[in-house]
Amino acid sequence: MKIALDAMGGDYAPQNIVHGAVLALRAYPHISRLFLTGDTPRVEAELKKHACNDSRIEIVHTTQIVDMADSGLDAVRKKKDSSISRAVDLVKEGKAQAIVSAGHTGAAVTASLIKLRTLPGVERPAIAAIMPSLGKHWILIDAGANPDAQAQHLVQNAIMGAAYARHVLGRQNPEVGLMSNGTEEEKGNAMCKETHRLIRAAGTQINFRGNVEGHDIWHNPPDVVVTDGFTGNIILKSAEALSHAIFDMVKSEIMASFRTKIGGMLAKPAFKRVHKKTNADEYGGMPLLGLNGITIISHGGASALAIQNALRMACESIRHEAGPHIIEAIKTHHDSAAPHANPTA
Amino acid sequence: MKIALDAMGGDYAPQNIVHGAVLALRAYPHISRLFLTGDTPRVEAELKKHACNDSRIEIVHTTQIVDMADSGLDAVRKKKDSSISRAVDLVKEGKAQAIVSAGHTGAAVTASLIKLRTLPGVERPAIAAIMPSLGKHWILIDAGANPDAQAQHLVQNAIMGAAYARHVLGRQNPEVGLMSNGTEEEKGNAMCKETHRLIRAAGTQINFRGNVEGHDIWHNPPDVVVTDGFTGNIILKSAEALSHAIFDMVKSEIMASFRTKIGGMLAKPAFKRVHKKTNADEYGGMPLLGLNGITIISHGGASALAIQNALRMACESIRHEAGPHIIEAIKTHHDSAAPHANPTA
Numbered sequence: 112m113k114i115a116l117d118a119m120g121g122d123y124a125p126q127n128i129v130h131g132a133v134l135a136l137r138a139y140p141h142i143s144r145l146f147l148t149g150d151t152p153r154v155e156a157e158l159k160k161h162a163c164n165d166s167r168i169e170i171v172h173t174t175q176i177v178d179m180a181d182s183g184l185d186a187v188r189k190k191k192d193s194s195i196s197r198a199v200d201l202v203k204e205g206k207a208q209a210i211v212s213a214g215h216t217g218a219a220v221t222a223s224l225i226k227l228r229t230l231p232g233v234e235r236p237a238i239a240a241i242m243p244s245l246g247k248h249w250i251l252i253d254a255g256a257n258p259d260a261q262a263q264h265l266v267q268n269a270i271m272g273a274a275y276a277r278h279v280l281g282r283q284n285p286e287v288g289l290m291s292n293g294t295e296e297e298k299g300n301a302m303c304k305e306t307h308r309l310i311r312a313a314g315t316q317i318n319f320r321g322n323v324e325g326h327d328i329w330h331n332p333p334d335v336v337v338t339d340g341f342t343g344n345i346i347l348k349s350a351e352a353l354s355h356a357i358f359d360m361v362k363s364e365i366m367a368s369f370r371t372k373i374g375g376m377l378a379k380p381a382f383k384r385v386h387k388k389t390n391a392d393e394y395g396g397m398p399l400l401g402l403n404g405i406t407i408i409s410h411g412g413a414s415a416l417a418i419q420n421a422l423r424m425a426c427e428s429i430r431h432e433a434g435p436h437i438i439e440a441i442k443t444h445h446d447s448a449a450p451h452a453n454p455t456a
Numbered sequence: 457m458k459i460a461l462d463a464m465g466g467d468y469a470p471q472n473i474v475h476g477a478v479l480a481l482r483a484y485p486h487i488s489r490l491f492l493t494g495d496t497p498r499v500e501a502e503l504k505k506h507a508c509n510d511s512r513i514e515i516v517h518t519t520q521i522v523d524m525a526d527s528g529l530d531a532v533r534k535k536k537d538s539s540i541s542r543a544v545d546l547v548k549e550g551k552a553q554a555i556v557s558a559g560h561t562g563a564a565v566t567a568s569l570i571k572l573r574t575l576p577g578v579e580r581p582a583i584a585a586i587m588p589s590l591g592k593h594w595i596l597i598d599a600g601a602n603p604d605a606q607a608q609h610l611v612q613n614a615i616m617g618a619a620y621a622r623h624v625l626g627r628q629n630p631e632v633g634l635m636s637n638g639t640e641e642e643k644g645n646a647m648c649k650e651t652h653r654l655i656r657a658a659g660t661q662i663n664f665r666g667n668v669e670g671h672d673i674w675h676n677p678p679d680v681v682v683t684d685g686f687t688g689n690i691i692l693k694s695a696e697a698l699s700h701a702i703f704d705m706v707k708s709e710i711m712a713s714f715r716t717k718i719g720g721m722l723a724k725p726a727f728k729r730v731h732k733k734t735n736a737d738e739y740g741g742m743p744l745l746g747l748n749g750i751t752i753i754s755h756g757g758a759s760a761l762a763i764q765n766a767l768r769m770a771c772e773s774i775r776h777e778a779g780p781h782i783i784e785a786i787k788t789h790h791d792s793a794a795p796h797a798n799p800t801a
Binding site: 179180182244245255258259290291292293295296297298299300301303324325326327328329330339340341342344345346347348349350351352353354355356357359360361363364365367368370371373374375376377378379380381382384385388389 | 524525527589590600603604635636637638640641642643644645646648669670671672673674675684685686687689690691692693694695696697698699700701702704705706708709710712713715716718719720721722723724725726727729730733734
C-alpha cells in the first residue's frame with residue numbers, strides 16, 4: 112500500500128508527523144511506500160532523530176506552508192507547492208492510494224475536492240468521525256468538511272455514513288439518527304426539519320431512527336449520526352476537550368488528600384482503560400467520504416500515536432474501499448427519488 | 457419572594473417537582489409564597505408523602521397537560537389551562553415574581569414570550585446556561601430558546617449574556633466568544649461569520665475575544681459563549697451526557713478487579729467533588745433572558761435537587777434583576793449602531 116503523508120501539516124509538524132510515520136512503518140509491513148511531503152532538510156532531521164532509514168520512505172520536497180488563517184480555497188489556489196497540495200497530487204497521479212493530513216482541514220478538504228473530484232452523484236464530501244460510547248462505536252458525519260450544508264447534503268451524509276458503517280465497520284442494516292435539539296419530529300432548526308422530511312421520504316433505503324439529541328449520542332447512539340459540518344465539528348472538539356477536562360479535574364481532586372492519592376494509584380489501571388477508550392489519538396484519523404480517492408483527516412494537535420493510527424486507517428480504507436458502495440447507494444437513492452422529484456417524467 | 461412553579465412539567469412530574477419545592481421551602485426562608493400549578497389531587501398526594509403543610513404553598517389547579525409532541529405555539533394557544541400557562545399568568549397578573557418550569561422548553565419559552573413580551577429592543581429571548589470548567593464558570597447563550605436564530609439575534613445574545621455576567625455573576629468587563637468550528641476569523645458557517653462581523657462592528661461595547669472552538673470552552677472559556685439555540689442545546693445536552701458516560705465507564709472499569717475496587721473506594725471523595733462540579737442538577741435552572749419577567753428553565757429529567765436549585769436561582773434572579781441592565785445595554789448598542797445603519801439620518 113502506498114500512502115502520501117502531509118509531513119508539514121499539524122500543530123507539531125514535522126516532528127510528530129515524522130515520528131508517527133516511523134511508528135507506522137515499524138507496525139504495518141503492508142505499507143510498501145510512504146511519501147513524506149514537506150521541507151526535505153527538516154523531514155530528514157526528524158527521521159535522523161529516530162535513526163530511521165527505511166527504504167519505503169520517499170521525501171517529496173515542497174516549498175510552501177499553508178497558514179491556519181488562509182481560506183481553504185486560497186491555500187489550494189495560491190500555494191500549489193504546499194505539502195498538502197503535493198500529497199493530493201501524488202494520489203491524483205496514481206503514485207499513492209491515500210492521503211493523510213493533520214494540517215488545515217479546509218485546505219485538505221478543498222485540495223482533495225478540487226483535485227480528486229466527488230464520486231458520481233455526490234454533491235459535497237463529508238468527514239466521518241468514529242466516536243466512542245459506553246457500548247459500540249458510532250459515526251459522526253459531517254465532522255467539519257461542509258459547515259454551510261443544506262438539507263440535501265445531510266441526506267447524502269446519511270447515505271454515505273450508512274454505506275461506510277455497513278461495508279467498513281460491518282454493521283448490519285445500520286441505524287441512522289439526525290442530530291437535533293430534541294428527539295421529537297418537530298424539533299430542530301429549519302434545515303434539520305427539512306432533512307428529517309427528506310430522509311423519511313427516502314423510505315426503507317435509510318434505517319432511520321428519527322432525531323437524536325445530545326443525551327442519545329453518549330448513551331444510546333445509532334450507528335450513524337447525521338449533522339452539518341459546523342455542528343459536527345463543535346460536537347467532536349468539545350467532546351474531546353470535555354473528556355480531557357474531566358480527567359484533569361479527577362486528577363487534581365485525587366491529589367488533594369493522602370487517602371485519595373493512594374486510591375488513585377490503585378485505580379490507575381481503570382483510568383488508563385477509560386482514557387484509551389476515549390482518547391481521540393487511538394482513532395487517529397477520520398475518512399473524508401464522497402471523493403474519488405481516499406483522504407484521512409487527523410486533528411491539528413495530532414500526537415505521533417494519532418498519526419500512526421491515521422496511517423493504519425488509511426491502510427484499512429484502501430483494503431475496504433467504501434467508494435463503490437457509496438456510488439451505488441447514492442444511485443439507488445436518486446433512482447427511487449426521481450419519480451417523486453419529477454412526476455411528469 | 458413569590459414564585460410560580462410548574463408542578464406538572466418534567467419527566468418525573470409531579471413527584472420530583474413537588475419534592476424539590478419541599479426542599480426549597482426548607483432551605484430558603486425568603487420564599488414567601490410558592491404557587492404550585494397543576495392537578496390538585498396529584499400535587500396534594502406528593503405533598504403528603506413529604507408531610508409538608510407549609511402555609512406558603514398555594515396550589516393553583518390546572519386541567520390540561522402539555523405533550524412533548526405539541527409545538528410550543530400549539531401548547532400555549534390550545535392549552536390555556538396547562539400548568540405552564542397558568543404559572544406564566546401568575547407573573548403576568550403580578551401575583552408571582554418568577555416562573556420555574558422543567559417541562560416542554562418550547563412551551564415555557566413561547567408562553568413567556570407571548571404573555572410577558574420581550575424587553576424594549578430585544579428581538580428574541582435566549583436561555584443562558586451556567587456551565588462548569590476547570591476554572592471559572594461560563595455562560596452558554598442560547599442553550600435552546602431560538603433554534604432558528606439570525607445573526608442579529610446572536611449579537612443580542614452577546615449583549616444580554618455580558619449584561620448578565622456583569623450584573624448577576626459580578627464579572628468585570630466580561631469577555632465574549634463566538635462559538636465556531638475554529639478560532640480563526642474566517643471559520644464558521646455563513647451566520648457565524650456575519651455575527652462575527654456585527655460583533656466587531658459594535659466596537660468596545662462588547663469585549664470580544666473572537667471565535668472559540670470546542671477545545672476552548674472546556675479549557676479556557678471566555679465569560680460568555682454566544683451561539684444559536686440549536687447548536688447551544690446540542691452542546692449543553694451532549695456535555696451533560698458525556699460527563700455521565702465517562703463516570704459510568706470509570707465505575708465499570710474500577711469494578712473489574714479487586715485492586716481497582718479498593719482504589720475506587722479510597723478515591724471516592726475525589727470523584728464526588730468532581731461529580732458535584734459537573735452535575736447539571738447543582739445548577740438546576742437556566743434563566744430565559746430578554747423578557748419582561750423572570751422565567752427559569754430546568755431540564756426535563758430534573759431531580760428534586762435540580763428543582764430546589766432552580767428555585768434558588770429564581771430567588772437570585774429576583775434579587776439581582778438583570779432586566780434593566782439588559783434594556784440599557786441593548787439601547788446603547790442601538791444608539792451606537794444607528795448612525796452606521798442609517799448614514800443619511
